[in-house]
Amino acid sequence: QVQLVESGGGLVQAGGSLRLSCAASGRTFSRYNMGWFRQAPGKEREFVARTWTGGITYYADYADSVKGRFTISRDNAKNTVYLQMNSLKPEDTAVYYCAADPIRFGVQADMYDYWGQGTQVTVSS
Numbered sequence: 001q002v003q004l005v006e007s008g009g010g011l012v013q014a015g016g017s018l019r020l021s022c023a024a025s026g027r028t029f030s031r032y033n034m035g036w037f038r039q040a041p042g043k044e045r046e047f048v049a050r051t052w053t054g055g056i057t058y059y060a061d062y063a064d065s066v067k068g069r070f071t072i073s074r075d076n077a078k079n080t081v082y083l084q085m086n087s088l089k090p091e092d093t094a095v096y097y098c099a100a101d102p103i104r105f106g107v108q109a110d111m112y113d114y115w116g117q118g119t120q121v122t123v124s125s
Helices: none
Strands: 003-007 010-013 018-025 033-039 046-053 058-062 070-075 080-085 094-101 119-124
Touching: 003 094, 018 033, 018 094, 018 119, 033 070, 033 080, 046 070, 046 080, 058 070
Parallel strands: 010 119
Antiparallel strands: 003 018, 018 080, 033 046, 033 094, 046 058, 070 080, 094 119
């Protein structure tokens, strides 16, 4: 079983930056595919970013709404995945969730077996 804990959320002005962290424990982190999702009030949980691996090379993908502004990265030695968020917009306001799966790496939330509790990101205009 994998446990995930997000941190780094908060209140920021439009145009500002935040870095979210997701600390993982329980299994071999380097073999897990990781994703970031977000959920705003009244909306379904949506894909933000993902990173996956075949064992050596790591790949990354982003939602069109955040491409060029957000960057997903990981530090396997620290069992941590990050989401660097730059040029934040009010529409980025949501609860951000970290997700993990040993096999799948899609953009649908139900493909991931493990989830954190979420961290709130609020961007003021």
